[in-house]
Amino acid sequence: MEIIFGRNKKEQLEPVRARVTGKIPAWLQGTLLRNGPGMHTVGETRYNHWFDGLALLHSFTIRDGEVYYRSKYLRSDTYTANIEANRIVVSEFGTMAYPDPCKNIFSKAFSYLSHTIPDFTDNCLINIMRCGEDFYATTETNYIRKINPQTLETLEKVDYRKYVAVNLATSHPHYDAAGNVLNVGTSIVDKGKTKYVIFKIPATVPGGRKEGRSPLKDAEVFCSIAARSLLSPSYYHSFGVTENYVVFLEQPFKLDILKMATAYIRGVSWASCLAFHGEDKTHIHIIDRRTRKPVLAKYHTDPMVVFHHVNAYEEDGCLLFDVIAYEDGSLYQLFYLANLNEDFKENSRLTSMPTLKRFVLPLHVDKNAEVGSNLINLSSTTARALKEKDGQVYCQPELLYEGLELPRINYAHNGKPYRYVFAAGVQWSPIPTQIIKYDILTKSSLKWGEEHCWPAEPLFVPTPGAKDEDDGIILSAIVSTDPQKSPFLLVLDARTFTELARASIDVEMHLDIHGLFIPDAGWDLGKQAPSREAPARAAAGRAAPQT
Numbered sequence: 001m002e003i004i005f006g007r008n009k010k011e012q013l014e015p016v017r018a019r020v021t022g023k024i025p026a027w028l029q030g031t032l033l034r035n036g037p038g039m040h041t042v043g044e045t046r047y048n049h050w051f052d053g054l055a056l057l058h059s060f061t062i063r064d065g066e067v068y069y070r071s072k073y074l075r076s077d078t079y080t081a082n083i084e085a086n087r088i089v090v091s092e093f094g095t096m097a098y099p100d101p102c103k104n105i106f107s108k109a110f111s112y113l114s115h116t117i118p119d120f121t122d123n124c125l126i127n128i129m130r131c132g133e134d135f136y137a138t139t140e141t142n143y144i145r146k147i148n149p150q151t152l153e154t155l156e157k158v159d160y161r162k163y164v165a166v167n168l169a170t171s172h173p174h175y176d177a178a179g180n181v182l183n184v185g186t187s188i189v190d191k192g193k194t195k196y197v198i199f200k201i202p203a204t205v206p207g208g209r210k211e212g213r214s215p216l217k218d219a220e221v222f223c224s225i226a227a228r229s230l231l232s233p234s235y236y237h238s239f240g241v242t243e244n245y246v247v248f249l250e251q252p253f254k255l256d257i258l259k260m261a262t263a264y265i266r267g268v269s270w271a272s273c274l275a276f277h278g279e280d281k282t283h284i285h286i287i288d289r290r291t292r293k294p295v296l297a298k299y300h301t302d303p304m305v306v307f308h309h310v311n312a313y314e315e316d317g318c319l320l321f322d323v324i325a326y327e328d329g330s331l332y333q334l335f336y337l338a339n340l341n342e343d344f345k346e347n348s349r350l351t352s353m354p355t356l357k358r359f360v361l362p363l364h365v366d367k368n369a370e371v372g373s374n375l376i377n378l379s380s381t382t383a384r385a386l387k388e389k390d391g392q393v394y395c396q397p398e399l400l401y402e403g404l405e406l407p408r409i410n411y412a413h414n415g416k417p418y419r420y421v422f423a424a425g426v427q428w429s430p431i432p433t434q435i436i437k438y439d440i441l442t443k444s445s446l447k448w449g450e451e452h453c454w455p456a457e458p459l460f461v462p463t464p465g466a467k468d469e470d471d472g473i474i475l476s477a478i479v480s481t482d483p484q485k486s487p488f489l490l491v492l493d494a495r496t497f498t499e500l501a502r503a504s505i506d507v508e509m510h511l512d513i514h515g516l517f518i519p520d521a522g523w524d525l526g527k528q529a530p531s532r533e534a535p536a537r538a539a540a541g542r543a544a545p546q547t
Ligand SMILES: CC1=C(/C=C/C(C)=C/C=C/C(C)=C/C=O)C(C)(C)CCC1
Pocket: 051, 091, 092, 093, 120, 121, 126, 139, 140, 141, 168, 237, 270, 271, 307, 513
């Protein structure tokens, strides 16, 4: 398992042409851009956790039935500092690092103090975010790194704190039809308050964006939600949106700020400051996007841990939202590299299965409804919302499917009624062994799987002009545990889940986390790729994409 997880991957700077078997649809032209950890040791030092690894970007450029692969380490400040020192000098999620090997007691004390309020890492290894014509590698701290999606070069370091007061922010933003970004971050003990801040980054600005001006300059706070506790805000990894509402879960998986403030002195990682509180509830916050204020009703459910929201929408006066839920916070424990070794099957057993759950909330709570009555009357679901004595609403979800993670949908249906969830299928371990298409309407599923194959998050790309929700293809980067088998990009027909093509790559590839597809039509050729050939010309010459 060392090969898949703990071993450092080589970057592939020159695009390599893949061996394509089957037929890639002619309309599929663009770049699949992905992010994930690639380097787990620096010099003699090693990271403890898989989420600590230095970000390795990789891309698959699909042009006229051919696929070109390349990869490059994100040149974050963290990467540069580590490489220069030839050891890990910046702390990550599961590894606390000590920059200066302190020579005397005074400098040691000073060094501790200057780290009480930590400057987090810019090792943006989780996802890719699009802001107008710009692309950023993202993690969950206050930093994002602009990248060139074509050459995978690292550009500016952006500190969210310069534009909105957040110390942490998700790497799963939402986009509206115009490309405006909506995201959530946590503002920790700022002017005596800890809050969750929902902010918007406009894709364009009136009069056009000036060359070199960061879209972040035009970011605005949309709304904020006071955290229930000043010193223990919830940890969250994503959120949901409908046409008129934002769904934010304040779950009992919490960061302990006092523990974080003393972590450096105590020699423990950020991960050790994160804990699940099974005795607490999960509070469901619903913000009206029109008034930018929380709705009056108070909703809650049992303690759970959600990393990924799938989708949310409104129907008949109700708000429905689907999430992948766990019964506790043990998932992140499974990714310690010490467990991801030969005894991996034993050490990485899921104690709580990731389950697709549907919650349904009444948007208006009838004052006259009886205490204990179910406020949901939708024939499509068994989810319930019970009125409580104090007027609060207790939500009981419908269990839809067990054993799936890394969910994706046809994003044209984001915030709207939808039917299909594309996800990675997991069984006994958090590592996906299948790709699943789950049909919420018929409660049936289709699967793709192959021996020794570990699929990445399956991404849906719609056929141009598609009318049906599943008219499109699924892209997933597959790594293999069999050293004889090359990694490949899999192209599935999203409707039937049959394989259309695979593009095998004869170079090393890493297991990634998240990413996005950039259709060629979406390129602003002038800005993004000054030296890039027009797609038609590149195709004619059957050349690898130019840099
Ligand atoms: C560095 C750092 C953090 C990093 C969290 C990370 C890196 C989470 C990764 C999650 C993934 C990959 C989930 C996959 O679905 C925290 C906890 C926000 C706290 C502050 C410092």
